[in-house]
Amino acid sequence: MKKTQGTIQVYTGNGKGKTTAALGQALRAIGHGQRTLLIQFMKRRRTGEQAAARRLPGFTIVQSGSGRFVRKGKPDPADVRLAQAGLTKAKQAMTGGRYDLVILDEVNVAMDFGFLRAMDVLDLLKNKPREVEVILTGRSAPAAIRRAADLVSEIREVKHPYRRGIPARPGVEF
Numbered sequence: 437m438k439k440t441q442g443t444i445q446v447y448t449g450n451g452k453g454k455t456t457a458a459l460g461q462a463l464r465a466i467g468h469g470q471r472t473l474l475i476q477f478m479k480r481r482r483t484g485e486q487a488a489a490r491r492l493p494g495f496t497i498v499q500s501g502s503g504r505f506v507r508k509g510k511p512d513p514a515d516v517r518l519a520q521a522g523l524t525k526a527k528q529a530m531t532g533g534r535y536d537l538v539i540l541d542e543v544n545v546a547m548d549f550g551f552l553r554a555m556d557v558l559d560l561l562k563n564k565p566r567e568v569e570v571i572l573t574g575r576s577a578p579a580a581i582r583r584a585a586d587l588v589s590e591i592r593e594v595k596h597p598y599r600r601g602i603p604a605r606p607g608v609e610f
Contacts, residue, residue, distance in 0.1 A: 442536075442569040443586035444561055448544055448577035451591035452609070458539045458571045459485055465569070466494050470536035473529045475500055475522045477546040477574075478515070483610045496535075498525055501542075511550045519551035523560065530564045537569045544574030544581065554578040 445461070447454040462472045471494040474485070480503025489495040500522025502515055522540075529535045546552045557572075561584050564570055572581060582588050604610055 440567065442564070442567050444564075444584060445569070445571045445587040445589075446544070446577050446582060446585040447571065447573045447589050447591060448575060448582075449589075449591035449593075450575055451593040452596060453591050454573040454575075455485075455541050457589065457591070458541060458573050461569075461571060462495060462537060462539060463492075465537045466492050470494065471534060472496070472537040472539070473498065473526075473535045474539040474541055475526055475529075475543075477501055477519055477522050477540065477542040478506065478549075478551070479503070479542065481610065484607050498522070500525065506549060508549045515549075516551050519546045522546075523552055523556060527560055527563075530560070530568050530570070533565075535568065537571070539571045539573070542574040543572050544577040546574070547578055547581070548574075548576040554580050557581060558584055 447457045458474070462474060465472050474497045476497065476499045478501040479499050480501045486497050489497045500518050502518055506512065506515055526538055526540055529538050543552065543557060547554050547557060558580055561570065577588070
């Protein structure tokens with residue numbers, strides 16, 4: 437089942453659930469036979485979504501990060517290269533006709549940390565094919581990205597177990 441009009445969605449804010457919302461959208465798309473690519477910017481670790489994707493036809497996950505802790509404002513050239521490579525993969529995926537849904541997971545953080553320029557991401561969005569759905573996740577979505585989007589959801593933290601010393605858990609946070 438082909439969509440006639442793809443939109444641009446942004447899930448941002450300091451609350452938990454941005455990637456989870458995007459994965460829910462992916463699950464819905466896959467259920468309708470749509471091919472989905474999720475590019476995980478700034479990530480390089482085993483995740484539950486990777487294990488699930490291997491079991492779902494039409495769902496591909498690519499990681500485009502070093503896996504190291506990174507500091508905002510002091511981008512390591514290797515992290516910048518990895519983020520740029522992820523953006524190149526996104527462009528190829530959007531224009532290659534292979535995917536119906538492209539998720540740029542944590543791309544907002546990659547922009548906020550100086551690994552990617554917002555104008556390059558905006559250029560990608562401006563040139564996306566009409567039928568491709570695109571989702572951008574991560575804290576601190578730039579104002580220009582928000583303006584370019586058709587849907588923006590701000591996810592706000594009210595309470596989180598991490599604040600009580602409970603670390604990230606497999607199957608819940610990754």
